[in-house]
Amino acid sequence: MPDSILVVDDDASVRGLVVRILRSWGHAVIGEAGSVAEALTYADARRPGIALVDIGLPDGDGFSLTRQLRAKPWAMRVVIFSSDADPSNVAAAERAGAVGFFPKDELLSPALQRLIEDSADDDR
């Protein structure tokens, strides 16, 4: 069974768009969460291999969620995204343990697609 992908964003319409993009890339098992708490619950239940995490969340931020997810007892690749394209987010995402950072309007980029596809060769 392929690893599931978790999409975390408090804006449902953005989540919808991201899910649609992932589906267009051929991923079928996708979970959604609107907050840090929902994300952790989903993660524990489904052990996703990949998470796409927005920075601004109502009960925390994407960086801290990334750290918590990376501390789970299974390997998980986290990609952080935001509508704020501030370059400093790249370094912050790296420090939090994410494999990459993408501005939201570049979520269709092949680079993101590659990052997600590469999960199959990951060092799990």
Added chain:
Amino acid sequence: MIPDEVRRLAEGQAALRRVTSVAASGAPPQTVFEAVTSEASAVLGGALIALTKFEGGGTDSVVVAQTGDHVAVGARLHLSGDGVAKRMWQSGRAERIDDYTGIADATTATDLGVRAVVAVPVHVDGRLWGALSVSSKADPPPAGTEDRLAVLAEIVAAAVVSAAARESFRALADEQAALLRVAALVAHRAGQIEIFEAVATEAARLIHDEATTLVHYEGNRTFTVLAHRNGPAPVGTRYTVPVDDGGTSNEMMRTLKPARLDHYDAFPDRTYYSRKFGVGSSVSVPIIVNGRLWGALGVVNEGRRLPADTEERLGKFAELVASALANVEAHAALEHFAARQAALRRVAELVARGAALGEVFDAVATEASNIFGESPAELFQYDGADCTVVATCRSSVPVGFRSRADGDSAGARVLRARRPCSFPALDETDSAGPREAGRPRELNGGASVAVPVVVEGRLWGGLATTTRGEPPADAEDRLAEFAELAAAAIANAENKEKLRASRARVVATDNEVRQRLQRDVHDGAQQRLVQTVLSLKLALDAADRGEDTVELVREALEHAERATVELRDIVHGILPPALARGGLRAGIESLIAAAPVPVDVDLTAQPGERLPNDVEVTAYFVVAEALTNVVKHARATRVRVTVAGIDGELVVEVTDDGAGGADTNLGSGLTGLTDRVDALNGTLTLTSTVTAGTTLRAVLPLPDADAG
């Protein structure tokens, strides 16, 4: 001419020449007196000659010179019985008694064993000064003796007159020299103590070093010893003269003229001086400065009669020294004034420099203590129920001590009175502070003086001190000056704190506004635009694959439209374009268009279509905040907005007919508004009565149209 007669005449002429030359040489009167008596004796064939001086208004006759040792020099002859002296005092002329044996009460002559006496008067300045007499224990002196004595009596008179003149000159010179020495001290600004001591010393010197005391009159019949020369009472002694006292002080106070009392033993129980200091004889002369009794010079001894000219010499000196003492007093007053100003300046400089309140408080307590000769002073703050001591000087009360404001302390009293007050100091009530338990309750002669500290019309606290002695008449005024400085410092500090808080709020508000704006833009318009971009990219991908893109393009359009609306709302929140474009009227109209409550607007008295930008924006926010509050809290059915220009000010008023009872302590929204209004030097007031609605009123000064 008979040869004997010629010889006698020649001898008489020679004797006259000798006496005249002695007198003319300026010899002392006593030498002249002795020359006169011995020459008279020689001329009259070795007769007993006496020169006597009347004293005591004709009651006594004192022997000043004599021959033949028939009577002692200095002997005082009481003119009680009949005799030539007594007769002369009455007649003023030469008198002769050829035989005393026929006179019953001739006590003096009988005592001296004299049978006959011829005496001629010595007139000085038209006044009967004394008598030159020849006495015989056997035959009466021959006829013509009177004439021969009369010539010599004139020489005595001349000698007395010239000696008196010399004495008078010397006295004047002495007085001038004494005064000069005092005046020099005054001129060199010597200390008061030094000057007073000099006055006492110089006065004593003028009257042959009799014990002399300089006293200051304190009022209420009370004197204080300032200085003395061998006087009976130490410096600083205070004494009050009883109303019925028989001494010289009492008489001097009554007449304001020199007074003398020679026989204190005549008033054994009545004189204060006599009882207290064992004084037997005294002279008091007043020192009058600027028309009032400043003090006195007193001379006292223990029974010996003071010289007759004591009053005169001391009186003259007192008159001269009065002006010098007036200078000393004026100078002291000036120094006092200067010290007071310096103290005020020290505190005022601290206040002006914006020194820390604690430093100003300490300075105020210190100077308040210094005013009244290092008395304990406390500055305390009042919080509506208690007094808390915030600064002290020379006080046993610790800083931080709290006491009830309804007690009997000076602090409590002044807070109730809300004006300066003074009252006799009781040890238990002489300050705002605590007293040791069990300490006896006693009057210490001092007074508690306290003044309120009023900061911008509000009772802040008080300043209290306790003097050791009677406080000066202007004690309250002087303390109040420091209380005012303390109040100014407190007002400064409070205003500075208000300004600081206002600035902090402005900064906080600014940060808050930025954060909200950032959040609004990020969560709203930016998201929508991102979604628009993503949807369009998905549509492009779909088009590439030849799929239907209509749905994706419609989504993109929806996102773009929502972004537009959200951006418009955000921009409107920053500053409504209507306000910027069309002024206050347009701004208010855009506000009420969205208001869920009917709003009546009266802008007819608005001074102009466009107002200064600051005023327009602030007035707009006043209306916006008021309408927000009406909608949130008032449950109003109608709101009225009025904007009018009145006397160079823009008055903005928003009134509703709602529930009222709003908290007039200006909530956080209104605090921000207050800062805005304050920044324009305007005022913001909220009036809210339960069931009678709420009115928010802002008055904003308009810049002078002419000046602009």
